[in-house]
Amino acid sequence: MHAWLCSVMVSLAGLCLAPGAVQAQAPGEGNRLADAASPYLQQHADNPVDWHPWGAAAFERARREDKFIFLSVGYSTCHWCHVMNRESFSDPAIATLLNDYAVSVKVDREERPEVDAVYMTALRQMTGRGGWPMNLLLTPDLDPFFAAVYLSPEQLAATLKEARSRWREDRPAIERRAARIMARVAQAHALPGEAAAQLPGKDVIARAVAGLEQEFDPFDGGFGPPPRFPLPSNLQLLLTHAERSGDARAREMLHATLDAMARGGIFDQVGGGFHRYAVDPQWRVPHFEKMLYDNAQLLQVYAHAWALTGEAANRRVAEAIVAWVRREMTGPDGLFHAAQDAEVAGVEGASYVWSRDQLRAVLAEAEYALAVQVWGVEGPPELDHGHVLHWPQGYAATAEALGLTPTRLQARLAPIRDQLLAVRLQRPQPHTDDKVITAWNGLMIEALADAGAALGRKDYIDQAAGAADALLRQLRDADGRLLHVARGGEARLPAYLDDYAATILGLLALDRVRDEARWRRAAGQLGDAMIAALWDPAGGFHYADAAVGHLVVQPRSRRDAALPAPNSLAARALAGLARQVDERFGAYAAATLRAFTPVLEEAPTAMPHMLRALAEYRAAGLDEGAAPPAQDFTPPDTADRLRVVARSEAEDPRRLILTLQLDPGWHVNASPASLEFLIPTRVSARAGGRELVLTADYPAGRPLAAGFEWPIRVYDDGTRIPLRLERAAPPGLELSVHAQACSDAGQCLAPARIPVLIETVGEAR
Numbered sequence: 001m002h003a004w005l006c007s008v009m010v011s012l013a014g015l016c017l018a019p020g021a022v023q024a025q026a027p028g029e030g031n032r033l034a035d036a037a038s039p040y041l042q043q044h045a046d047n048p049v050d051w052h053p054w055g056a057a058a059f060e061r062a063r064r065e066d067k068f069i070f071l072s073v074g075y076s077t078c079h080w081c082h083v084m085n086r087e088s089f090s091d092p093a094i095a096t097l098l099n100d101y102a103v104s105v106k107v108d109r110e111e112r113p114e115v116d117a118v119y120m121t122a123l124r125q126m127t128g129r130g131g132w133p134m135n136l137l138l139t140p141d142l143d144p145f146f147a148a149v150y151l152s153p154e155q156l157a158a159t160l161k162e163a164r165s166r167w168r169e170d171r172p173a174i175e176r177r178a179a180r181i182m183a184r185v186a187q188a189h190a191l192p193g194e195a196a197a198q199l200p201g202k203d204v205i206a207r208a209v210a211g212l213e214q215e216f217d218p219f220d221g222g223f224g225p226p227p228r229f230p231l232p233s234n235l236q237l238l239l240t241h242a243e244r245s246g247d248a249r250a251r252e253m254l255h256a257t258l259d260a261m262a263r264g265g266i267f268d269q270v271g272g273g274f275h276r277y278a279v280d281p282q283w284r285v286p287h288f289e290k291m292l293y294d295n296a297q298l299l300q301v302y303a304h305a306w307a308l309t310g311e312a313a314n315r316r317v318a319e320a321i322v323a324w325v326r327r328e329m330t331g332p333d334g335l336f337h338a339a340q341d342a343e344v345a346g347v348e349g350a351s352y353v354w355s356r357d358q359l360r361a362v363l364a365e366a367e368y369a370l371a372v373q374v375w376g377v378e379g380p381p382e383l384d385h386g387h388v389l390h391w392p393q394g395y396a397a398t399a400e401a402l403g404l405t406p407t408r409l410q411a412r413l414a415p416i417r418d419q420l421l422a423v424r425l426q427r428p429q430p431h432t433d434d435k436v437i438t439a440w441n442g443l444m445i446e447a448l449a450d451a452g453a454a455l456g457r458k459d460y461i462d463q464a465a466g467a468a469d470a471l472l473r474q475l476r477d478a479d480g481r482l483l484h485v486a487r488g489g490e491a492r493l494p495a496y497l498d499d500y501a502a503t504i505l506g507l508l509a510l511d512r513v514r515d516e517a518r519w520r521r522a523a524g525q526l527g528d529a530m531i532a533a534l535w536d537p538a539g540g541f542h543y544a545d546a547a548v549g550h551l552v553v554q555p556r557s558r559r560d561a562a563l564p565a566p567n568s569l570a571a572r573a574l575a576g577l578a579r580q581v582d583e584r585f586g587a588y589a590a591a592t593l594r595a596f597t598p599v600l601e602e603a604p605t606a607m608p609h610m611l612r613a614l615a616e617y618r619a620a621g622l623d624e625g626a627a628p629p630a631q632d633f634t635p636p637d638t639a640d641r642l643r644v645v646a647r648s649e650a651e652d653p654r655r656l657i658l659t660l661q662l663d664p665g666w667h668v669n670a671s672p673a674s675l676e677f678l679i680p681t682r683v684s685a686r687a688g689g690r691e692l693v694l695t696a697d698y699p700a701g702r703p704l705a706a707g708f709e710w711p712i713r714v715y716d717d718g719t720r721i722p723l724r725l726e727r728a729a730p731p732g733l734e735l736s737v738h739a740q741a742c743s744d745a746g747q748c749l750a751p752a753r754i755p756v757l758i759e760t761v762g763e764a765r
Contacts, residue, residue: 037487038108039433040076044085048095051106054115055550056664062103062140068167069138070102070160073119075110076433077289077341079348080150081133086346088153097157101164102137109134110338110437111485113496114544117555121185123147137163141744142552143178143705144185175705182553186745189556195539196597199590199624205611208604209241209250215605220281221257227287229277230261232297233560233568237608239304240615251308258305262317263391265382268352269375270389270420271328272320274298276342276562284390285382288342288349288430292329293563295321296443303451313395316410318451322460325444331434333474334466335486336444338437341430351427353386354420362423367416374398374413435487438475438495439569441467442502449509461513468506472522482526494545500530501569508576524581527574531588535628539595540567550665552745558599564609567592571613579620587626589617638741638752641666645757646723646735653728658683658696658735658756662717668739670701670713679740679751681715683723686734693726704744714742733758 032052033045044051052058062069072089074081088094098104109116109132116134122144124130129149137146137159146163148155166174212234215223222228235254242251261267264283266275273295275286299321306314329337344350356377360368372378375389382388391398399409445464452460475483475491482495482503507523510516534541543555543566557565571592578586593614599606600614618624643661660668660681673680685692698721703711723735735756742748 033106037435037490037492038076038111039431039435039487040074040078040081040108040110041106043076043082044089044106047085047089048092048099049089049104050095050099051104054105054107054112058103058105059140059142059550065103067101067103067140068145068163069140069142070098070104071107071119071136071138071144072104072133073107073109073116073135074133075108075339077291077339077431078132079287079289079342080131082341082343082346084133084135084150088151088156091153094153094156097160101160101167110433110435111493112548113498114548114551114555117543117557118185118189118553119144119147121188121555122181123149125181125184125188139175139178139705141175141179141704142550143175143182145174145178145181172705172711175703175711179705182745186553189553191536191538191540191556191595192558193598195591195595196601197594198597199593199617200597200600200614204600204604205237205241205615206245206247208237208608208611209247211603211605212238212608213249213253216253217281218256220283221253221260222281222283223257226281227277227279228266228281228283229562230266230274230294230298231562232294232301233564233609233612234605235301236297237612239301239308240612243304243308244615244619254305255309255311258302258314258317259394262302262313263394265388265390267317268320268324269391270352270417270424271324272322273324274321284376285388286349288352290324290340291562292325292336292338292437292440293443295325296440296447299325299444300447300450303447303454307454312407312410315455318455319457322448322451322457326463328432330463331436334463334470335436335474336441336467338433338435338440340432344428344430347385349383349388350385351424351430353381353383353388355381355386358386359420362419363416367419370402370412371416371420373402374409435485436471436475436491437485438471438482438499439484439502439563441471441475442499442504442506445471445506446502446509449506449513453513461510464506465510465514468510468519468522471503471506482529494533494547496545496548497530497534497541497543497566498563498569500526500534501566501573504530504573505569505576508573508580511580520581523577524585527577527581527585530570530573535588537628540592541570558596559606560609565607567596568607568609568613571596571610572616575613575617575620575622578622579616583622586617586620586622587628589613590622590624590626591628593617637750638668638739639754641741641749642668642737642739642752642754643757644735644737644754645759647759648729654725656723656725656729656735656758658721658723658737660715660717660719660721660737662715662741664717665744666741667704667714667716667744668741670715671696671698674710674712678712679738681737681739683721683735683737683756685723685725686736687730687732692730692733695724697722697724 031045031050033041036042036053107115119136120130123134126147131149133150135148135151136144138144212223223234238250238254241247242254260283264278266278266283266286273290276289276291277287279285299318302314302318342348359371363371376392377387395406399406445468448460448464475486477483482499483491484493484495484499504523504526507519511519533545536542544551560568571589574585574589578589596610641663644658646656646658649655668681669678671680671682683696685694701713701715704714705711737754737756740748740751
């Protein structure tokens with residue numbers, strides 16, 4: 001067995017079997033992804049792999065053909081996703097293995113974030129790391145038993161062969177362990193415990209800032225070891241705390257990090273905008289993707305930092321971000337594209353780096369000499385194919401070494417940037433993922449409105465208003481419900497929690513700077529819709545509407561990362577609604593904050609954006625004990641998922657056939673139940689107030705790996721149970737089924753007694 005394979009939680013061992021009769025498609029034939037709207041799925045549409053999109057067709061095929069599922073999750077601007085596509089998914093030999101052994105499913109993580117969130121948790125639990133491309137092997141019940149990020153063709157082939165062998169020879173062990181893994185995933189996404197009786201203590205933000213100080217790099221700014229991500233939620237918390245408390249240390253950490261990032265290669269010194277992360281502590285060498293969500297949050301941070309400090313560099317960076325967004329990330333409808341790729345023609349950073357000869361060919365001699373000194377081009381290049389422009393020294397020190405003031409130095413650099421950008425735009429450009437993601441657009445709308453106010457730029461506010469109008473017009477269905485994603489004028493998929501919350505925040509920002517009733521009205525309507533669709537009476541919000549389909553686990557993040565946790569955004573949105581629209585929204589904000597108080601008290605640095613929501617809630621003077629109104633809430637039970645019909649037999653009036661009708665993804669226990677504490681499905685008969693003697697021929701049911709030592713037996717939709725009465729069915733016959741419905745993901749409802757609809761032969765259709 002390969003050593004790399006042993007590092008995952010489930011090691012796969014066995015014979016390496018030759019591929020069978022299912023052959024790879026010939027290049028150019030296309031597959032099921034050809035009509036997909038997602039740019040990422042379209043990048044795989046010509047693969048010889050027989051890809052399916054996420055959905056019932058793939059899962060039913062896996063059950064029918066008795067295969068495991070190969071799930072591959074990525075996004076269209078992911079460099080290593082491209083590498084794996086070129087090396088493995090375009091290789092007919094690898095495709096033949098995938099087509100023969102598995103049902104292959106491709107998912108765009110930006111289009112289906114709930115799928116990504118669930119299986120990223122599984123990946124981290126199994127391997128201790130995360131990233132994309134994310135590759136997993138699943139049972140047909142969607143439980144994971146292998147997970148990895150990038151795999152070489154040799155590793156992928158070995159994994160598939162060994163998985164095939166184990167799938168044939170030791171299926172029960174795979175299913176048991178996969179079910180246990182999924183149970184742990186579900187637990188990781190549960191509420192963090194019982195909601196607190198009150199909001200966190202008044203010192204919680206100061207404790208979070210102290211925690212960030214423990215992780216702070218005093219030499220290069222930022223938090224934690226490389227790879228170094230901007231983590232805007234940390235920066236925004238420092239900014240909020242410095243503004244409201246005057247904490248000098250918070251201000252120092254904020255300044256050091258913003259300065260180091262702005263001077264580093266992570267910031268595009270020529271074209272503006274931040275790349276996704278840096279691979280080194282000095283922020284010098286980036287991973288060259290540019291994400292809309294990073295730049296939206298960082299625009300807000302730099303604009304507010306300029307308002308706080310008056311440092312010209314902060315304003316310059318904020319304005320450069322907006323210039324890039326307008327030039328390269330705004331569609332003709334005013335909405336914003338999702339991301340830009342890291343590579344061109346397979347070379348990462350190819351459009352961004354410069355050799356000395358390239359610089360000399362563009363610039364006059366004096367300009368060239370200045371650029372070389374300022375942007376660190378004097379030493380060896382950071383990459384084999386060129387220099388990443390950055391400031392090795394601070395702005396003031398660089399200007400002093402050149403005998404200039406910082407203002408004069410920036411004035412001399414401005415035309416140099418313009419010349420370099422004009423030439424760079426003539427190069428082959430990175431792919432831009434032009435889909436519109438509602439949440440990310442909401443973040444950019446908020447950032448533009450806030451930056452416009454902070455910087456005195458009315459044009460930014462105008463752009464935010466135009467984008468908001470377009471979003472409310474285009475990202476809704478015929479009934480006015482918010483949708484998640486759009487491309488080519490077609491919007492689809494029900495909105496997720498962060499779609500609602502970020503859009504509300506954008507509308508509230510416009511209300512603050514424009515004071516127009518339409519923004520308040522639209523924000524309030526979305527607030528009501530968010531509560532109606534996703535509020536969890538236990539506290540906080542569910543992430544996804546069940547209408548998205550095939551929701552394996554309801555994700556609920558307890559950590560703010562590159563993007564804030566959806567409940568953090570929701571808490572901020574509700575606090576803003578309570579302040580600007582209607583105080584009744586404050587009760588939901590307070591309940592959300594109380595639901596996550598156990599996390600905030602135990603690990604304050606885990607959710608800095610939630611702490612920002614807490615700070616805004618308290619600054620508004622809202623009632624900390626507010627609670628949502630009591631709801632007429634009846635917990636769902638088995639009757640909500642199970643219906644039963646019976647058909648009498650004309651040939652023998654003592655016999656009936658009973659058929660279970662279950663919602664997709666739900667089952668009831670077989671009879672007898674596989675374990676003594678499980679509730680078996682039982683049929684009973686009455687007439688005239690008396691129990692009747694009834695014989696039921698209960699089928700064995702299908703095996704389901706449910707996290708126990710052995711699979712349990714269950715009945716699915718369409719299961720038939722033959723019945724025989726002792727004598728002919730009397731008038732007034734009443735049949736009922738006592739059962740407990742459970743989802744295949746492990747959620748069980750209260751058991752119930754279900755009345756049976758009895759059809760005669762003539763009534764049956």
